[in-house]
Amino acid sequence: MARRRFAQVLVLSGLLAAAFGARAQPDVHSITPLDIRILRPASVVPATNGRHLVFEALISNFSPVPLTLSAVRLGTAAQPAALARIEGTALADLLSRPGRPAGEGQPPVTLIQGNTFATALFDLPLGGDTQVADLQLALTIAPFKPGLPDTTLNTAVAVPVDGSQPLVVSAPVAGTGWVAFNGLSATSIHRTTLMVVDGQARVPERYAIDFMKLTGDGREFSGDQARNESWPGYGQAVLAVADGVVESVRDGLPDNVPGQPPAQKVTLDTIAGNQVILRLKAGAYAAYAHLIPGSIPVRPGQAVHQGQVLGRLGNSGQSDAPHLHFQMGDRGHIAAADGLPFVFDAFALLGVVADTAAADAGGAWTPSQAPQPRHGQLPAENAVIGF
Incomplete structure (x- = not known):
């Protein structure tokens, strides 16, 4: 029964493709255990020291394997790092770990233990004429087991933007x-x-x-x-x-x-x-x-x-x-x-x-x-x- 239902779906998909035109290339997907949620649409706020792009991302590790963030990119699909590529000390400064014990001896804030989370608090300076639209946020994680490439890219997620004025x-x-x-x-x-x-x-x-x-x-x-x-x-x-x-x-x-x-x-x-x-x-x-x-x-x-x-x-x-x-x-x-x-x-x-x-x-x-x-x-x- 399951195979028949799947076959029916494939036949229906073929009919729809014939009616509306088949996609030349399928969407590209990736599987990583990190879940990225934007807490609230990003806002552009004019301040005394320039325009700020403000939003937060909740990054959750759904696996039991510790994962280390090595870079964060913010941009568009055409230009993935157009607004920012954040790594090293700047990446550590970007991240917060609510509930994590304070003090020395703690692992780096960029290391997200299995089944835990981190928050990224974005407050990025914007040039006076920089337009903010179609934002995407992507993460780079360091290899977490032998045989993987030097870095593994998480599929970018869309960052909604609040278009209203403050x-x-x-x-x-x-x-x-x-x-x-x-x-x-x-x-x-x-x-x-x-x-x-x-x-x-x-x-x-x-x-x-x-x-x-x-x-x-x-x-x-x-x-x-x-x-x-x-x-x-x-x-x-x-x-x-x-x-x-x-x-x-x-x-x-x-x-x-x-x-x-x-x-x-x-x-x-x-x-x-x-x-x-x-x-x-x-x-x-x-x-x-x-x-x-x-x-x-x-x-x-x-x-x-x-x-x-x-x-x-x-x-x-x-x-x-x-x-x-x-x-x-x-x-x-x-x-x-x-x-x-x-x-x-x-x-x-x-x-x-x-x-x-x-x-x-x-x-x-x-x-x-x-x-x-x-x-x-x-x-x-x-x-x-x-x-």
């Missing part, structure tokens, strides 16, 4: 001297944090920014570092970035002591501290985290307008110093959402904090350039800006 919003805070800590990059703690919520792996903080205000002489704090009031951003107004409706509010959580563990146990409910989530007309959600308890004047269901005060910048939740965590997502929860790209309509770029360790220790940052007006961009990691 959402344009206004400033979430006012004034100058704001540092975009943990902003857009492939290595920030926001980008490298994958969260599995409701059975789905997401990157909710993909484009998130920790806004921290500097003092007039370029320091993170002035006076007693352990007092929230010593940090110039503490108590600053947090503003609606667009017209919208308040989706949810969380209040009543205590502020932390700077430099000390959170005063409240960190859970999915308390991780953002006192927070406001705003549902925008564009269908995206703006999340504001770590606000001062009792400072939130808005309530769920309330319509708000661009520039309206939503609360005051604080130090609640999973936070070790006063700052505003701001992000955009596709759902009304700060963790059970996938991060969406956005840009600010206008701001001034003052420079970049090159040595964050020195800044955290109380060192002064000084601008290295005159303020540069920027429009329709996202501040890159550690950029210093003014609204």
Whole structure:
């Protein structure tokens, strides 16, 4: 019966080929045990340091045999490495291994043990006129048994591209001297944090920014570092970035002591501290985290307008110093959402904090350039800006 059914399929295929024209060459396929999944369509995001191509790939080894990645290619079918060929140290930097124990003695991150996985966090610079379409991602693996060629190529997989433009919003805070800590990059703690919520792996903080205000002489704090009031951003107004409706509010959580563990146990409910989530007309959600308890004047269901005060910048939740965590997502929860790209309509770029360790220790940052007006961009990691 099975042979007859297969024969029937072959006969039907022959009839279809006769009707529509037979393919001159069959598709070329390859068998490797690596499965490549793109977590979210790639986005092109204009930032203060150029255009970025941003997406993640989950690479799973479905065999019991350890496999070593030796190169990654990103391009098109006609030009497989048109955008990037990544190998060596750059390949190790590209990869992340969620759940892998830290410390010395671990195998190289490029070695994917049997029945395990790795994530590739792409944040590639694009030239001003580079067009992104028909993207394909392919992997090269080193020989894993005798008799194989020097390298084995995995069949390229398509990388979907989000053709829409990032959402344009206004400033979430006012004034100058704001540092975009943990902003857009492939290595920030926001980008490298994958969260599995409701059975789905997401990157909710993909484009998130920790806004921290500097003092007039370029320091993170002035006076007693352990007092929230010593940090110039503490108590600053947090503003609606667009017209919208308040989706949810969380209040009543205590502020932390700077430099000390959170005063409240960190859970999915308390991780953002006192927070406001705003549902925008564009269908995206703006999340504001770590606000001062009792400072939130808005309530769920309330319509708000661009520039309206939503609360005051604080130090609640999973936070070790006063700052505003701001992000955009596709759902009304700060963790059970996938991060969406956005840009600010206008701001001034003052420079970049090159040595964050020195800044955290109380060192002064000084601008290295005159303020540069920027429009329709996202501040890159550690950029210093003014609204």
